[in-house]
Amino acid sequence: MRSETEGSLIDEIANASRKTRANAFGNHFQAVFQSRYLWLWLLTPDGVLVEANDLALSAADAARDEVVWRPVWESPWFAGDAGLREQLRQAVGLVAAGDEFRIVAELYSRAGLRRLDLTLRPLLDGTGSSSLLLLEGRDRSEVRDLENDREVLLSALDVGVVVHGADREIAYHNRTAEQLLDDAQLTLRPEGRLVDEGGRPLHADELPVARALAGGRPLLDTVIGMSRADGTRWLRVDAHPLHKPDAPAPHGVVAIYRDVTELRRQRRLIEHHTHLDPLTGLPNRRAFFRELGRSLTAGESLAVLLVDVDAFRRVNEAHGNETGDKVLAWIGRQLERTVRPDDVPARLGADEFALLLRRVEGDDDARIVAQRVQQQLDSGPKIAGVRIDVSASMGFARGRDDVDPETLLREASFALAHAKRHERGRWIAYDEKLSEKQTFQIGIEGELSRATELEQFEVHYQPLVNAKGNTVVGAEALMRWRHPTRGLIPPGEFIPAAEESGQIVEMEAWLQGVALKQLREWNRARPELHVSMNLSARQLERPDFVERFGDTLRGSGVHPGNVIAEVTETFAMQHPREAALILEGLAELGVSLAIDDFGTGYSNLGQLQHLPFQIVKIDRGFLRNVPEDQRNFALVRTIIAMAQSLELHIIAEGVETKTQADFLYWEGASWLQGFHFGRPMPAATFGQVALGGTLPLTDL
DSSP states (O other), X not given: OOOHHHHHHHHHHHHHHHHHHHHHSSHHHHHHHTOSSEEEEEEOTTOBEEEEOHHHHHHHTOOHHHHSSSBGGGSXXXXXXXXXXXXXXXXXXXXXXXXXXXXXXXEXXXXXXEEEEEEEEEEEOTTXXXXXXXXXXXXXXXXXXXXXXXXXXXXXXXXXXXXXXXXXXXXXXXXXXXXHOOHHHHTTOOTTOEEOTXXXXXXXXXXXXXXXXXXXXXXXXXXXXXXXXXXXXXXXXEEEEEOOTTOSSOSEEEEEEEEOHHHHHHHHHHHHHHTBOTXXXXXXXXXXXXXXXXXXXXXXXXXXXXXXXXXXXXXXXXXXXXXXXXXXXXXXXXXXXXXXXXXXXXEEETTEEEEEEESOOSHHHHHHHHHHHHHHHHTOOEETTEEOOOXXXXXXXXOOTTXXXXXXXXXXXXXXXXXXXXXXXXXXXXXXXXXXXXXXXXXXXXXXXXXXXXXXXXXXXXXXXXXXXXXXXXXXXXXXXXXXXXXXXXXXXHHHHHHHHTTHHHHHHHHHXXXXXXXXXXXXXXTTXXXXXXXXXXXXXXXXXXXXXXXXXXXXXXXXXGEEEEXXXXXXXXXXXXXXXHHHHHHHHTOEEEEEEETSXXXXXXXXXXXXXXXEEEXXXXXXXXXXXXXXXXXXHHHXXXXXXXXXXXXXXXXXXXXXXXXXXXXXXXXXESTTTOOOXXXXXXXXXXXXXXXXXXXX
């Protein structure tokens, strides 16, 4: 039983110790004392136990009140080893004097003896003095368990983990790293077997671990290849340098390896497919540009041949889109058969293809390829028992040192556009003159927009005559441009530019208004006089064209029967559904309908009879050297006979001699037009001829 004096003394010591313990349990110590991995005891300088942490108490299955305020060596942890108790008792005095005591010992726990690393040292306060001692126990079995748990955890990861020291030597690696890597990678001695993404061999100093050590910063997402007997294994590496506080350089590196071989294969496969046209299996525009750029950079002697399928829309409309796709796939195969192994055929889009031709020294090389392409396409594919006619226009441009892929392709496009303005199946090489033409065309387009406002356009009229008596029955209204500095510009120089820019729509609307107004004046003297006028594809494609044309016709006061609307055979055959609706609308207005340039397109007798044409206009090309040219002679007779069988009137344009005029009259043509009867002339001149003058008949 304690005396009152002893009790007050103990209480005083307890209070003091509580204050001391409270001070000791500051922000820096509290977290450590609650460690889940260290057994901790807080002692007075003479070895009395003041506090034990939860881990130590739980291990001994002891309550705090049962163990505190008694010498620590008398506590249950040390009950089984008298020698240890004596060592600890003696150590207290030494440590209190400023030394540190370390020992490995077996301590009692409810689970049996536990082997611990014990450390006894003074616990210094903020002033550097010691009022308490700290006994720390590190359970060796728990450390071993933690290490085992770490190994199990790291081995379960699907990434390789390798720890290197500052000397690059391996301090640790998990099982996945052992499976992923071989000696060349593990030991950082590449020996020519490690490569970068481009296949270049890597030296030891270029590996991610070495670079992270040298730079002191993480190196992320580096891809390296490792040559193996079964192929290259690709790894993505993250290298994280390990730093100690205030150390000038890393003391090691943790490298994490991920196997990206399959991912890389999948990505390459996806990239491969994104560079292929799915319909033809040829490289697409993106792939073609990339290969063209590489070849130009390498200084290869090359050329680009653009191939555009003529009137492909007609194939889709006549046979359906599925057949059209089969035709495109067939064209792709033909192009592959045409070129050499190192040339590159590609589909740029829709019905446009391109050929990258290597080892091209001159235009003749490209001409040979263009001829082979035409020969391959001439046979045409046979689909569902039907032979499809295929031809293509081509534009060619040669590479040079100062040209980039975009410019070279643009030059080939210029040549292609020029080829398509002439005739089907033609190819043209780009040159400086063509460039000047293109520049001229661009300049023309810019001035066209102002020409109407400045009243620079004129309407000229070329006589239409009766084949029987050469009397004037009407005229074709034609656009002319009287430029203030260039003079009278031929239609062949500005009409294509107007069509490409879309300005032809307003220009033709203006011409039609002027021509109808002029016809009304002439009809007062000659009510039977006709005027014919061309309707461009651009104008016909406008959904409100028939309505607008009808308003202009009604506003002019001209009898509709005196107006002939000319629609090209190409438009009528390439757009059969649209053409039928437009022609029916025009027929309802009462105008006469003529199919222009007949014989240059794809029409046949069966197609013509379903469209409301009253007139067939034979193209001037068929009258060249007639009747001497037996082939043209036979074609003209056939066209006239076909038109007569459909009860259509025939207008023949391009008549240049009296012999041609007589031939056409005897074959059954209705009206004639050509330089033999007069060139296009201003309205005043034509008025004099039509209202009683004589025709200036000439033979060319």
